[in-house]
Amino acid sequence: MTLTLYSDQGSGNCYKVRLLMHQLGYDLDIIEVDVAGDGCRTPEFRAINPLGKVPTMILDEGMVLSESNAILLHFADETQYMPMDHFDKSLMFQWLFWEQYSHEPAIAVARYAMHYLGKTEKEDPRLPQLWEKGYGALDMMENHLKDKTFFVAERYSIADIALFAYTHVAYQGGFDLNNYPHVRAWIERVKSQPRWKSMDEI
Amino acid sequence: MTLTLYSDQGSGNCYKVRLLMHQLGYDLDIIEVDVAGDGCRTPEFRAINPLGKVPTMILDEGMVLSESNAILLHFADETQYMPMDHFDKSLMFQWLFWEQYSHEPAIAVARYAMHYLGKTEKEDPRLPQLWEKGYGALDMMENHLKDKTFFVAERYSIADIALFAYTHVAYQGGFDLNNYPHVRAWIERVKSQPRWKSMDEI
Numbered sequence: 001m002t003l004t005l006y007s008d009q010g011s012g013n014c015y016k017v018r019l020l021m022h023q024l025g026y027d028l029d030i031i032e033v034d035v036a037g038d039g040c041r042t043p044e045f046r047a048i049n050p051l052g053k054v055p056t057m058i059l060d061e062g063m064v065l066s067e068s069n070a071i072l073l074h075f076a077d078e079t080q081y082m083p084m085d086h087f088d089k090s091l092m093f094q095w096l097f098w099e100q101y102s103h104e105p106a107i108a109v110a111r112y113a114m115h116y117l118g119k120t121e122k123e124d125p126r127l128p129q130l131w132e133k134g135y136g137a138l139d140m141m142e143n144h145l146k147d148k149t150f151f152v153a154e155r156y157s158i159a160d161i162a163l164f165a166y167t168h169v170a171y172q173g174g175f176d177l178n179n180y181p182h183v184r185a186w187i188e189r190v191k192s193q194p195r196w197k198s199m200d201e202i
Numbered sequence: 203m204t205l206t207l208y209s210d211q212g213s214g215n216c217y218k219v220r221l222l223m224h225q226l227g228y229d230l231d232i233i234e235v236d237v238a239g240d241g242c243r244t245p246e247f248r249a250i251n252p253l254g255k256v257p258t259m260i261l262d263e264g265m266v267l268s269e270s271n272a273i274l275l276h277f278a279d280e281t282q283y284m285p286m287d288h289f290d291k292s293l294m295f296q297w298l299f300w301e302q303y304s305h306e307p308a309i310a311v312a313r314y315a316m317h318y319l320g321k322t323e324k325e326d327p328r329l330p331q332l333w334e335k336g337y338g339a340l341d342m343m344e345n346h347l348k349d350k351t352f353f354v355a356e357r358y359s360i361a362d363i364a365l366f367a368y369t370h371v372a373y374q375g376g377f378d379l380n381n382y383p384h385v386r387a388w389i390e391r392v393k394s395q396p397r398w399k400s401m402d403e404i
Binding site for chain 2: 050051059063065066067068069070071073074077086087090091093094096097098100101102104105140143144
């Protein structure tokens with residue numbers, strides 16, 4: 001089975017998919033798309049994925065799938081990376097949606113401004129607001145993890161992969177995790193998972 | 203089985219859940235939370251749901267579930283409102299995440315500013331940017347629906363419920379659907395589904 005992934009090397013959303021696929025043992029044909037260079041907005045790319053986003057996975061029969069967490073769900077189904085219990089699965093969905101609505105739009109966007117575009121607070125006036133929102137999300141993660149090893153059902157799942165992607169590089173968006181000991185311990189637990197690879201390695 | 207839903211009457215995210223639950227025939231004990239009045243930020247509400255959001259569903263055994271689309275997934279599983287085929291299910295996930303990332307943060311936020319808070323363009327300088335982003339989302343919906351009756355697998359599913367919630371009231375956020383004939387026809391198709399109810403009726 002040949003799978004093609006349109007991916008941006010530095011994107012946490014793309015890294016999520018590369019990490020799960022590596023942990024599951026899939027070979028991927030990766031096509032690099034430069035998000036900062038508007039590679040998602042070209043007519044050629046829009047012809048492949050009208051939603052104009054990476055990651056975009058081309059499945060075996062020419063089927064196209066977009067949205068990082070939807071791709072995670074597609075491949076994690078019935079593997080060890082997805083909880084089996086119905087309510088645990090629902091909690092995993094909850095964290096996946098929370099990540100895309102309440103975490104990524106703050107932490108990833110601040111990181112994009114600072115790390116990709118090299119903007120300072122003066123050059124991007126949204127940054128203080130993104131930091132406030134992002135620290136609010138980190139507070140919720142810290143609170144949740146104070147008596148848990150992983151986000152759902154005490155085992156590593158795609159909820160952890162999704163939340164790890166931008167949390168472990170949050171410093172690149174100006175976030176200091178010093179006051180988040182449970183988040184930092186969880187980051188180390190994720191890194192110690194079998195077949196875990198860093199963003200640069202895969 | 204008694205289910206309790208913390209809900210804001212005018213919230214599209216809460217309406218999604220009320221609509222599906224009505225279509226599935228569940229009785230709900232609904233507790234009204236005033237979002238604009240900061241009802242989600244009280245210590246009492248945070249003790250129930252630390253994520254501080256509505257809708258929040260309290261399940262039978264005191265289990266708490268947050269995030270509108272996660273609640274839809276929990277109850278739609280193995281019903282007619284969820285596609286059966288694995289790839290169709292993945293496409294449904296794609297549209298649910300797209301709704302929360304690319305649609306709701308523009309259309310619902312513009313509606314919130316104008317309809318809930320009564321702000322004008324002068325009073326909320328984010329509005330032109332929200333309109334631009336929201337029309338971009340509507341363009342993608344129009345393009346997708348030009349040869350389809352529903353978002354996934356040619357049948358009404360929770361992907362439609364999720365996207366309908368804020369699209370059918372987009373005018374309250376200053377959006378004009380006049381140039382979106384396929385979106386308008388799809389809105390009518392959703393409204394003609396068995397047991398469909400308007401936001402005010404349930």
